[in-house]
Amino acid sequence: MSIIFVCASSLENVEYDIVPEGIIVANIKKRDTIPLQSGNRRLLDNKNLNYRRTKDIRESSVDRRFEITEALLREAQREEQLSSGQGDDRREEEIKTAQRQDDEIRTEIQDVVRDEVRDDVKDNIRDGIRDEVRNDVKDEIKETETEPTDKIEPDLFKNDDAVGSEFLRTDNKKTQRNEDDKDRRDKVLRQFSWLTIENDDGVAVDI
Structure with a gap:
């Protein structure tokens, strides 16, 4: 339980007219904002406020300008503790x-x-x-x-009996056959090169 001291310069009240400078502890709610005369104290027990006063003060008589938030209450409590030794x-x-x-x-x-x-x-x-x-x-x-x-390409022409050699032999045969045909053709042309054909009289010569 802590005692909070908050000073208020004055507070207007229908019963007390002007309350002199004194102590007031207030919460946000209007019903918790009750002025106290000088010398009176309000005790703060956690968030439950206990009041000590000589007379009841009607709720409608409270001036809301003196309401104090929870943050101000904590700050006032801290200042009170610091000032009390x-x-x-x-x-x-x-x-x-x-x-x-x-x-x-x-x-x-x-x-x-x-x-x-x-x-x-x-x-x-x-x-x-x-x-x-x-x-x-x-x-x-x-x-x-x-x-x-690396392994396959050299093997293509490694042996004479391989595909490459067979290809060369086949190509050589074709070349030899072509040469033989050319020789025979030249021989025939030489044999009949002396023959001439005259067609002016319409006579045909069979060869």
Whole structure:
């Protein structure tokens, strides 16, 4: 349970006319905004407000200009504690709390960064291995593609009985046959080169 001190310069009231400068603790709700005369106190127990006053004050008599939000209540409580001799302890506690928050945030960030760096290292290792495997596969493919050319092409003309030699023999036969035909044709032409045919009289000469 804490005692909150909030000063109000004046507060108009139908019963009390002008309430002198004193202490007022208020919440957002109008029914919780009740003026107190000088010297009176309102106790704050968590969010439940307990009032101590000599007379009941009607709710309709409250001036809403003096309503105070929860944030102002917490700030007033903090200022009251600081002014009541608890300032050093309060400041030390706030510093420790801030340090704990910083340490927690730093730890969380370190964990996140550590995970990110670990993932990056794994990715780099994986990429390096992938490149090595890709190069090895390329070399294997090159060897496989070039191997038949090196082994098969020289074998085409390795033996005389191979297809190449048979092709040469066949070609030689054709060449020899053509030469023989040419010789026979030339011989025939030489034999009949002396013969002339005269057609002017319409007589045909059979050969």
